[in-house]
Amino acid sequence: MEPYELSLSDAAAAIAATELSPVELTDSVLGRIEAVEGDLNAFVTVTADLARASAAAAAEEIAHGGHRGPLHGIPIALKDLYDTAGVLTTSSSAVRATYVPERDSAVAERFAAAGAVLVGKTHTHEFAYGATTPTTRNPWDTTRVPGGSSGGSGAAVAAGECMVGMGSDTGGSIRIPASVCGVVGLKPTYGRVSRRGVASLSWSLDHVGPLTRTVRDAALTLNALAGYDRADPGSVDRPVPDFTALIGRDLTGMRVGVPTTYFTERLQDDVRASVAASVARLEALGATLVEVEVPMASQMAAVEWGLMLPEASAYHQEALRATPELFTAETRGLLDIGELVLATDYIKAQRVRGLVQAAWAEMFTSIDVLAAPTLTCTATLAGQDAVTWPDGSTESPTGTYVRFSQPANVTGLPSITVPTGVDAGGLPIGMQIVGRPFEEDVVIGVAAAYEADSGLGGQLAPLRRELATA
Amino acid sequence: MSRSLDAAALGALATLTQLDMPVERAVAALASYNDALVTLAPLGEVHLGETPPAAAFNASWE
Numbered sequence: 001m002e003p004y005e006l007s008l009s010d011a012a013a014a015i016a017a018t019e020l021s022p023v024e025l026t027d028s029v030l031g032r033i034e035a036v037e038g039d040l041n042a043f044v045t046v047t048a049d050l051a052r053a054s055a056a057a058a059a060e061e062i063a064h065g066g067h068r069g070p071l072h073g074i075p076i077a078l079k080d081l082y083d084t085a086g087v088l089t090t091s092s093s094a095v096r097a098t099y100v101p102e103r104d105s106a107v108a109e110r111f112a113a114a115g116a117v118l119v120g121k122t123h124t125h126e127f128a129y130g131a132t133t134p135t136t137r138n139p140w141d142t143t144r145v146p147g148g149s150s151g152g153s154g155a156a157v158a159a160g161e162c163m164v165g166m167g168s169d170t171g172g173s174i175r176i177p178a179s180v181c182g183v184v185g186l187k188p189t190y191g192r193v194s195r196r197g198v199a200s201l202s203w204s205l206d207h208v209g210p211l212t213r214t215v216r217d218a219a220l221t222l223n224a225l226a227g228y229d230r231a232d233p234g235s236v237d238r239p240v241p242d243f244t245a246l247i248g249r250d251l252t253g254m255r256v257g258v259p260t261t262y263f264t265e266r267l268q269d270d271v272r273a274s275v276a277a278s279v280a281r282l283e284a285l286g287a288t289l290v291e292v293e294v295p296m297a298s299q300m301a302a303v304e305w306g307l308m309l310p311e312a313s314a315y316h317q318e319a320l321r322a323t324p325e326l327f328t329a330e331t332r333g334l335l336d337i338g339e340l341v342l343a344t345d346y347i348k349a350q351r352v353r354g355l356v357q358a359a360w361a362e363m364f365t366s367i368d369v370l371a372a373p374t375l376t377c378t379a380t381l382a383g384q385d386a387v388t389w390p391d392g393s394t395e396s397p398t399g400t401y402v403r404f405s406q407p408a409n410v411t412g413l414p415s416i417t418v419p420t421g422v423d424a425g426g427l428p429i430g431m432q433i434v435g436r437p438f439e440e441d442v443v444i445g446v447a448a449a450y451e452a453d454s455g456l457g458g459q460l461a462p463l464r465r466e467l468a469t470a
Numbered sequence: 471m472s473r474s475l476d477a478a479a480l481g482a483l484a485t486l487t488q489l490d491m492p493v494e495r496a497v498a499a500l501a502s503y504n505d506a507l508v509t510l511a512p513l514g515e516v517h518l519g520e521t522p523p524a525a526a527f528n529a530s531w532e
Contacts, residue, residue, distance in 0.1 A: 204524070302512040309506060336491070336499035337506050340482045348513045350523035355516065 003028035007458045008163040008217035012070035015062065022062070022073025026055035026117050029075040033119065033161045036463060041136050042146075042156040044080045045088050046120040051075065054117040061115070070220045072115030077162040079150050080121040081128060082208075083197035084108050087118075091199045092135060092152075093126045094326040095319050105197025106229050107166060107208060114224040119162055122152025126331045128168055128201040129312060131176050131398040137382065138181060139461035140427055144379035147177035147401065149201075150211065154181035157211045158461040164221050165211045170201040171304055172375075172405025175417040178211045179374040179430030182419045182459060184447070185211045186218040189438050190412030191236030193222070194229030202311040203234065204350075205304065205409045214457040215418060215448040219243040222440060238438055246445025252286035254446060257367035262297035263404055266389045267376040270423040275373045275431045278420040278450060282371060285449050290367050294407070295359035299352050304406045306341065306349025313338025353410055360411045364436050369446050374417040374430035376400045405432070414440045418447045419456045426462075 003011065003025045014020035030048050037043060058073035078084060081091050083101035085108075090096045104112065111118065123135045125148040133151025138144040139159040146155040153165025154177025167174035169187040178185025186209045193208050200206055210221040223244070228237040258279055264272075283289050313320070313335050320327070320335050327335065363370075377387060377400060386394045395403070408415035414437070417430040431450070435443040451457040482503055486496040 296516075299512050299516060302510050305506065305509050306513060333498060333502055336486075336495065337502050339485055340499065340503045341506065341510070345510055345513065347523050348518070349510070351518050351521045352513050352516050354521055354524050355518075 002032075004032040004160040005460060006163075007214045008070070008074055008212060008220060009214060011074060011163060012072075012220070015073050016067060018062070022055040022058040022117060023052070025073060026051050026075050026119070029119055029160070029162060032159070036139070036159050036161065039137065039142050039463065040139055040155045040159055040161075042122055042152040042159070042161055043077070043120040044090055044092060044123055044152070047087060047118055050087070051117050051119045058115050058117065068115040069224070071111065071224050074116050074164065075119045075162050076111055076116045076164040076166070077120050077122045077153060077156050078108060078118065078166045079124050079153050079168060081124055081168055081199040082108055082121070082166060084118065084121065087121065089121065091127045092124045093328075093331070095323060101197070103197065106194035106231065107198070107225055110225050116164075122150070122156050122165055124152060125149035126328050127199060127316070128170060128173055129331045129334055131171070131173065131401040132380070133177070134382070138379045139463040140182060141379065141425075142463070143381055144427070145180070145382050145397070147180040147379065149173040151177045153211045154178055154183065154185075157181070157183045157213060159463055160460050163212070164217065167209060167211050168195075168198060168201070169207045169209060169409065170205045170308060171402035171409055174207070174209050174211060175374050175405050175415060175430070175432060176401045179417050180379040180428060182428030182461060183211055183213055184215050184218050184416065184418055185209070186222060186416045186440070186444070187408060187414065188222060188226065188440050189414045191234050192238075192414070192438065192440065193225045194227070194232040194235050196229055196231040200311075200315050202308040203315075204307055204311060207409070213459065215416070215444055215451050216244060216247055218416065219247060219444045241441055243441050243444055246441050247448040249445055249449070250286045251282060251446065251449050254287040254369070255290050255367045256282050256287045256446070257292040257363065257370040258289050259294050259370065259372050260291050262294035262300075263372040266391070266393065267373055268378065268423065271373050271375070271377060271429050274420045274423070274429045275371075278431045278454070279371050281450060281453055282446070285453055287446075292363055292367060292370070295363055296356045299356060300407050300410055301403070303349050303353045303356060303410045304402070306345055307353070309334070309338035310341045310346045357411050360407075360413065368435070369443055370434040372432055372434070373404055374432040375405065376403055378423045378425070378427035378429060408432070408434055413437060414443050416443045416447045418451050419459065420454065421456070
């Protein structure tokens with residue numbers, strides 16, 4: 001096994017035991033990037049020199065007894081929305097083609113403090129406004145999209161180009177690429193991780209979080225990133241637990257909500273079957289299944305778009321007036337629409353959101369977590385403009401991808417996606433576990449129990465084998 | 471939320487004029503706006519009573 005194939009947890013253990021050097025690990029990951037980027041284009045910028053210098057510094061520090069913890073010497077990548085001092089930060093847009101921040105984002109600062117090694121900046125759907133990431137391909141099938149908007153991070157983690165890829169999630173943009181790329185994606189509770197220095201799509205819906213190859217890796221990353229930051233107006237001052245605390249416990253007594261509505265409508269048959277089998281595994285592990293109707297389901301998209309459209313247009317208003325030609329037609333069109341949403345509709349969306357949150361809080365009095373398909377379908381073809389359902393209805397890829405993920409954005413609840421297998425075409429399927437506010441440790445515990453039982457943790461995309469035999 | 475494109479277009483055109491938007495782009499925006507109105511329509515199905523708006527940019531649980 002090559003070092004780049006290790007999970008974060010295994011690499012961290014090897015580094016702590018001085019069996020693996022951060023320099024050796026980083027060289028392996030950079031070599032992997034060089035080998036597969038021609039097929040994937042997951043990165044906007046690869047910071048090879050910076051990474052080698054950081055790895056050498058980590059190795060020196062560890063050799064002198066200064067091991068900082070599990071992220072010390074671990075190669076990570078940041079979505080190109082995250083400000084990185086002295087490193088190009090484009091948001092995958094011509095609008096910011098030359099933008100080099102002077103200061104790190106809060107997340108970049110926390111990674112640096114933990115001793116992580118930045119190997120590069122990953123592609124996003126332009127300014128995170130879409131769920132396909134057209135610049136990048138899926139390492140499970142390079143004719144298909146890696147999801148989005150954090151598609152570069154999804155592809156990079158799945159292909160072994162980094163051990164953590166950071167994403168942002170406004171309607172599902174961590175969990176969508178994680179699901180279609182066959183990795184783990186964790187959207188924490190709204191306010192849990194600071195968004196300071198991350199380009200916004202929609203302030204009241206934006207979350208930041210990790211994509212990793214195992215659930216434990218996501219928990220270790222959240223341990224390093226969570227915490228109050230007054231510079232983020234959405235940040236919440238809550239105690240930060242050890243997010244690995246419930247990993248390894250069985251599910252006896254855990255009440256798992258199984259939706260009988262919303263998440264059961266218009267989805268791929270083998271996605272439905274895979275997630276149903278996975279929920280049955282949770283029951284076999286000791287959980288009690290509780291059927292629930294999803295409250296206020298018909299308002300979900302209206303609240304999501306009623307908030308996102310005007311907030312995104314407010315964020316980009318200056319650039320939209322000054323240099324509209326620099327946006328792609330897709331993004332500019334959405335920003336134009338956001339200019340037209342009435343203030344009263346925006347306020348109405350906020351008010352309905354409050355009712356949705358209250359209704360979901362009531363639902364969570366009878367369950368501890370909700371288990372549901374992460375997405376309606378697996379990875380679509382690059383360039384595909386619509387998904388057609390048996391009832392004749394159609395959706396855009398972005399529209400269908402956010403349908404099951406957006407409730408956790410509207411409610412702000414924590415949600416993690418884990419791989420559950422593949423469809424008939426060999427493409428990954430994901431199941432999301434949604435929990436109560438600030439109970440990331442609970443959703444992590446349930447996801448880890450499933451992952452351990454299924455044996456699907458830590459997998460790399462099959463591109464690895466295809467390249468090895470090429 | 472039952473506004474038609476025709477009704478919404480009056481206000482939308484005023485905004486687009488302020489944006490100094492080329493005609494073809496304005497037409498495209500208006501057509502897409504009609505789709506957005508369909509998406510937002512369920513907001514009008516909820517009786518809101520005295521429900522207050524969420525705090526701006528902060529949907530936190532505290």
